[in-house]
Amino acid sequence: MRVIGVFATPSTLEVMGLAQKLGGDALVFILNGGDEAAERAGRYGAGRVVLVDCGAMCDPAALYDAVAGELSGLTHLVFPATKDGKTIAGYVAGKLGVPNLVDVVDVLAPNKFSKYSMGSRGAEEVEVDGPVALVVQPKRFQPAEKPSKPAVERRRAAPIVELTGREEKAKGSLKIEDAELIVSVGRGFKKQEDLKLAMELAEVLGAQVGCSRPIAADLKWLSEDHWVGLSGHKVRPKMYMAIGISGQPQHIAGMLESRIVVAVNTDKNAPIFQYADYGVVEDLYKFIPVLKEKLRKALGK
């Protein structure tokens, strides 16, 4: 019998989709979650739920000590590809001495997986012997409803490091990962005020605004929740429109699963055109206002 250990927070419980795909019984460790999260895990077919109270922060070492007794005999361990999730995955897999695969995109067999590698420039197939830890984007495998009545118990994992402060990040309610349409901006914009060109276009389209690394991390013209890329957010919209973005590999890695990619750039040789379905070679300052007006009329807005 395959028993799959799942580590998730209430907001990343969708990783249970991978446990469903693997088949077998799921033992779900919910970090800093309550009854509502346990119930949701039950809806996704959890066999057993352990609610782990991590305190102020989820410290991997404390978490491991709290659940170590439960981990022997698990065939697979599943973790969400969030920053905390990856850290916990590395620590737990390190303690258990099992290999771990990060950014799994498909299950080819219970011991064979495909994943991205080489900074999302390679597609790799990996075969493992024995137990394995799998780290996945939370929404990669959507779980189906298959209700169960799991036994629920509680544990405590008091951190060995101390959280002494917390700063909220400047952000709105934006969740760029969930956006259907994205208008994304890059260094082609010369001033922060000019971003309003893209914002107005986004409004007409009903799109969210994304950006490349320099706009969020260096210039700080937009908050980091807009940042699309390997270190930012990975997105899979119906349409991704890259405006004034040259197409550095780290940016491409964040948007390569978009269904349709549109690029607007003055430089005909910009790498972004190699990753686009439709490329417009034009000055964005001339093109975007015209496109916006035409779309406004066409869409009747």
Added chain:
Amino acid sequence: MNIVVLVKPALDTSNLRTAANKIMVEDTPLKISDIDRNAAEEAIRIKEKMKGGKTIAVMVSKYPPTPKRGGEAENLAREVLAMGIDEAILVIDDGLIGTDQTATAKAITEVVRKKVGQFDLVIGGEATIDGYSSQVPARIAAELGIPIITYVREISQVGSDSVVVKRDLEDEVQVVKSKLPAVITVTREINTPRIPPLLQIRMAMKKPLSKVSLGDLGLQVERRARTTDLKPLQIQRKKVLIESGTVDEKADKLIQYLSQEGVVTPR
């Protein structure tokens, strides 16, 4: 304060060599994984501030062919030595080819135990450019039984037995205090790595650089994950270029395509 810096001789993913839809790992050049330069820079700054101790770069060569990679990795070690790192230790052994992060972490752990001895901090990058798995530093912490603090964008305080850092997460920044020794991973935002002047590059040639094998470390590695296929990732794009005509015509053309794709539905 003794600081271990994790420096990966990584595949230069912007120069991947391919042939017949395979990535040719053996032909792809190596470079220092970008964020590891930030890790080295931070270690050097801490040492300067603490006025004492040393900084040791630990590198693990993972790619074939071993004889060629030895020389390449040595040159990369010289780059961080030129930045100001005091000493470099390179683990190189055919037994490491094709192994997963378990072996990398164990090799680094044994170098720390057997070659470094007393240490206060291990600093690495948040991810490497080729693997991008962010798993090795946490595994080292697990092996050594010490705290792991990842995604650090600022080290606010370093004392002789504790450290205060800012962790950059998706929704918040956490201020975390930990006792030492600990393992820390840093983000690109933490600093701007220095570019060493020529004189320092020459001086780096005299700094200690040693190569060790798995046998020297008394380590046997298991192979429990095998890469069965490695291809360049290809997402098919239409690559339709709209470059002729007036701005108006280009906009009309794009709207026409977007309608055909069902992205917009004009009335």
